[in-house]
Amino acid sequence: KQEVTQIPAALSVPEGENLVLNCSFTDSAIYNLQWFRQDPGKGLTSLLLIQSSQREQTSGRLNASLDKSSGRSTLYIAASQPGDSATYLCAVVSGGGADGLTFGKGTHLIIQP
Amino acid sequence: DARVTQTPRDKVTEMGQEVTMRCQPILGHNTVFWYRQTMMQGLELLAYFRNRAPLDDSGMPKDRFSAEMPDATLATLKIQPSEPRDSAVYFCASGKRGTQNSPLHFGNGTRLTVT
Numbered sequence: 001k002q003e004v005t006q007i008p009a010a011l012s013v014p015e016g017e018n019l020v021l022n023c024s025f026t027d028s029a030i031y032n033l034q035w036f037r038q039d040p041g042k043g044l045t046s047l048l049l050i051q052s053s054q055r056e057q058t059s060g061r062l063n064a065s066l067d068k069s070s071g072r073s074t075l076y077i078a079a080s081q082p083g084d085s086a087t088y089l090c091a092v093v094s095g096g097g098a099d100g101l102t103f104g105k106g107t108h109l110i111i112q113p
Numbered sequence: 114d115a116r117v118t119q120t121p122r123d124k125v126t127e128m129g130q131e132v133t134m135r136c137q138p139i140l141g142h143n144t145v146f147w148y149r150q151t152m153m154q155g156l157e158l159l160a161y162f163r164n165r166a167p168l169d170d171s172g173m174p175k176d177r178f179s180a181e182m183p184d185a186t187l188a189t190l191k192i193q194p195s196e197p198r199d200s201a202v203y204f205c206a207s208g209k210r211g212t213q214n215s216p217l218h219f220g221n222g223t224r225l226t227v228t
Contacts, residue, residue, distance in 0.1 A: 043206075051214075100161055103155055106155070
């Protein structure tokens with residue numbers, strides 16, 4: 001059974017810092033890995049999707065990398081801003097034809113002004 | 114901006130009552146998912162549909178939960194009878210052509226409290 005772990009569970013940094021969020025998964029047979037953002041009381045917003053054949057994806061100040069063989073992904077946030085404060089979740093679509101995403105429990109990020 | 118719509122936004126009910134949650138997926142999306150989120154367990158997949166056909170509901174307690182898609186614009190999740198341990202936020206999400214190639218779009222959830 002696929003398991004997804006995110007470290008750290010919570011992170012608080014001053015505005016302007018670059019930071020890295022980590023995600024690991026136990027079964028490397030994945031179709032893709034997705035990073036989401038969740039604001040309090042809201043649903044999830046998709047940030048980046050990395051196909052299993054890709055190594056990284058970039059969107060603005062966000063860069064996500066994928067090392068499928070080692071079961072790891074990182075989300076890099078450059079020049080953090082208070083508006084980046086949210087919970088960031090990592091999820092994988094495993095092989096075997098199933099579509100369901102398996103989620104980590106998220107990293108709660110606070111950017112201090 | 115197209116979005117997934119969930120109703121009700123909040124639901125408070127007593128143990129034993131029936132609860133129905135509704136979801137309107139984004140037009141043109143052929144895959145619909147139901148997830149449950151709690152502090153302890155995080156996000157758990159309950160069920161999902163492709164082209165309105167149920168593909169996997171192994172995450173649902175079968176004796177009390179049921180999920181249906183009466184048409185392409187409506188997905189429902191019912192709990193009967195409800196129990197306090199069902200208290201959680203229930204999310205619906207939709208996507209195109211499954212999740213292998215495209216991201217999921219989530220609704221804002223239904224916060225269920227069973228007393």
